Amino acid sequence: NAVAFWMVPIAGILLMASFFVPGGPAQAGWWSYPPVSLQNPSGQLINGQFVWLLAVAISGVSSIMGAVNFVTTIVKMRAPGMTFFRMPLFVWAVFSAQIIQLFGLPALTAGAVMLLFDLTVGTSFFDPAKGGNAVLFQHFFWFYSHPAVYVIILPVFGIFSEIFPVYARKPLFGYKVVAISSLLIAGVSALVWVHHLYVSGTPGWMRMIFMLSTMFVSVPTGIKVFAWVATIWGGKLRLNTPMLFALGGLILFVFAGITGITLSSVPIDVHVNNTYYVVGHFHYVLYGTVTMGMFAAIYHWFPKMTGRMYNEGWGQLHFWLAFIGTNLNFFPMHPLGLQGMLRRVSSYAPEYTFWNIVASIGAFLLGMSTLPFILNMIASWMHGKQAPKNPWRAIGLEWLVSSPPPVENFEEIPVIISEPYGYGKSEPLVAAAGQVHNHKS
Numbered sequence: 001n002a003v004a005f006w007m008v009p010i011a012g013i014l015l016m017a018s019f020f021v022p023g024g025p026a027q028a029g030w031w032s033y034p035p036v037s038l039q040n041p042s043g044q045l046i047n048g049q050f051v052w053l054l055a056v057a058i059s060g061v062s063s064i065m066g067a068v069n070f071v072t073t074i075v076k077m078r079a080p081g082m083t084f085f086r087m088p089l090f091v092w093a094v095f096s097a098q099i100i101q102l103f104g105l106p107a108l109t110a111g112a113v114m115l116l117f118d119l120t121v122g123t124s125f126f127d128p129a130k131g132g133n134a135v136l137f138q139h140f141f142w143f144y145s146h147p148a149v150y151v152i153i154l155p156v157f158g159i160f161s162e163i164f165p166v167y168a169r170k171p172l173f174g175y176k177v178v179a180i181s182s183l184l185i186a187g188v189s190a191l192v193w194v195h196h197l198y199v200s201g202t203p204g205w206m207r208m209i210f211m212l213s214t215m216f217v218s219v220p221t222g223i224k225v226f227a228w229v230a231t232i233w234g235g236k237l238r239l240n241t242p243m244l245f246a247l248g249g250l251i252l253f254v255f256a257g258i259t260g261i262t263l264s265s266v267p268i269d270v271h272v273n274n275t276y277y278v279v280g281h282f283h284y285v286l287y288g289t290v291t292m293g294m295f296a297a298i299y300h301w302f303p304k305m306t307g308r309m310y311n312e313g314w315g316q317l318h319f320w321l322a323f324i325g326t327n328l329n330f331f332p333m334h335p336l337g338l339q340g341m342l343r344r345v346s347s348y349a350p351e352y353t354f355w356n357i358v359a360s361i362g363a364f365l366l367g368m369s370t371l372p373f374i375l376n377m378i379a380s381w382m383h384g385k386q387a388p389k390n391p392w393r394a395i396g397l398e399w400l401v402s403s404p405p406p407v408e409n410f411e412e413i414p415v416i417i418s419e420p421y422g423y424g425k426s427e428p429l430v431a432a433a434g435q436v437h438n439h440k441s
């Protein structure tokens, strides 16, 4: 794990350095598609593209090693009594995400290394001028880079599953199905990458297959959404900041899911390909849903991490500015895309002005929203009210120890005797805590 960790700063420094090497920066965008990425206009061996690809390959190896560690730890090193179906859903989500890393990331890493060979030692895997296949790189790239979205969002789904039961005071609806749906998302994610190649000369029959597999993604994600709604339904909702962010994230995700289904459809995708409609969809998924989930997690575990309570009023101000800002910023991209505004342009035609102004106001609000967040975090960490062990009356091992947790967390490994989401039932926490202390006898 340490090797994997220390490879990240090395890759990061290389990535930054790629702007300043003699051959000039990389100029093929984040996809790095050949033949543009193979052009090397400077003629220098040490050019930005070379250093950039080296950084991608190193961080790829690092993440594969990290995935081996996560998967092995979850399979082999659970506490006694922690069966698979007693694991917190956050752990199920991380488990599924890391399985994706394990099986998907080698494709991108290999693609980056092959591109490096093309660039430096004269191989021709991807160079069409020498008989290579440029589209082959697109396959390597998207075989990982579509599932990469799930690597990022699965832990956020896990966070939602942790937070909704606590603030609704109800057990999570359909625990087992939600756990398995994470694995299902990991499985399906390996079968959809060609939806990024609908307009890359992909034959019609293949586009149909990947249209169907992409639409199938909505099944496991839909299961999760239904389970979360059923968990909240009829609960005694406490609308604290973590719950507000989780609810906001859920709303943004439902919207992102709907535009995602429209994009999976070949005729629609061919029409809106390379427009702001795609950018809008993607920002609802990866900006809206993910940052809402991350902020929910930061507020929820802030007392546990720091031993102090955050300021609720500032937290809620942060939420409303961020939620309104996110929607004002990213919703206009959908009508703009449908009107035909292309992505990756530095200016736009006058007919796109109205929605662009709305988006700019949203972006400004979104930027502003981080000010109460940062101030709240700093001031609360320094002067906040002392946090008790379990301020949210949550169930879970971390809430059994002091805030912040002591070094080593537990004096000895606890034995798990209860289900993870027994809210509203008897007090399983007490039983579990008793077990922790009585383990020696």
Ligand SMILES: [Cu+2]
Residues within 6 Å of the ligand: 145, 146, 192, 193, 195, 196
């Ligand atoms: Cu995709």
